[in-house]
Amino acid sequence: MTPDLAAEDLARLYPELGRSETLQSILQTAVHQAGHGLDVLPERAPGWWRCGARVDGDSRTTNVLLGTAERAFIVNFRERGVMMARGTTTSLDAVVSAIGAWQSGTTLARLKSACPFVGHGPLAEAHERGDAVEAQWTRYRHTAARHVDHELIEAAYARPRLRALFPFHSHLTLNFSRCTGFPYTHDIPVITPANGSYRVTWWHTRSPDGPADIGEVGTPDDAVALVVGLLPDNCGPAVAGTAEDLDDSPSTR
Structure with missing residues (x-):
């Protein structure tokens, strides 16, 4: 994954972005349309301004990055400094559903049930317990x-x-x-x-x-x-x- 993918290549893989939109902007629109009262922020690293975004809560964060070799939304789910789960999907709607579920405080098991593209390991379950x-x-x-x-x-x-x-x-x-x-x-x-x-x-x-x-x-x-x-x-x-x-x-x- 490189943050400097050409605009035309991004537009080809992600028609939602076109040549000027950012992942933050399209995610913000989709999150609000889904009824989630969440703010989508740009990824902290300046070089990822088009290809990365995050949603922060009191103790939970969801990070989303764009794949470059092929269409892929790469999603990481964190809680209190721990990587709890991650997944990759081609569906923007699936990303929005996962963000809404995770930031609302759902359990790992329910997140996996609602969003099958997400996976987690035994250590994450131990953190949850x-x-x-x-x-x-x-x-x-x-x-x-x-x-x-x-x-x-x-x-x-x-x-x-x-x-x-x-x-x-x-x-x-x-x-x-x-x-x-x-x-x-x-x-x-x-x-x-x-x-x-x-x-x-x-x-x-x-x-x-x-x-x-x-x-x-x-x-x-x-x-x-x-x-x-x-x-x-x-x-x-x-x-x-x-x-x-x-x-x-x-x-x-």
Whole structure:
């Protein structure tokens, strides 16, 4: 997908746009005609002014992009910083129905039932149920992905205070967040396996020169102990939402 598709190519794939309309404008018209009192906004990136649009709510967002190789409305459904579902369709009417359903607060199951082009996975269902933290740990404990150090995962999972946080990987580095949505919090040390040892650092935002070293140890248990000893005072179980929702988070000040 490229945002600079020629006007004539867009008009060929999307007659609704013609040579001058934008996805935002045609979606706004269609949404209002369908009886939904929603405002359609342009995609934030300037280069997508014709090919992207979004609908924002208090906690939910629907993003729509146009395909370029063939006619396709690419739709992503987000809630509180989590990609909950996505789908692709050639029908503008189907997009409008999905936007109306999602922004009205429907469940994933009902969204899928009403809009068969939409799909979602088990982790999204866990976010909906409110047990995303345990589901994420389970994914990492059972994954065959080569970038996941299972001894490190088990050592972290054995610590109740870390087990209550939301784990995520950035390349090889194991991170812990006090919220379950992106952007995550970055006020907890991270662990990076390196040549048989484990490097513990603060996230790079703590230092203008990159990650600030805390220490390098030889075992997962020792690495986890370093992290636990530096947990913030307000480090309770991870909550639904994003770092921006946690007003008292040092990572957002």
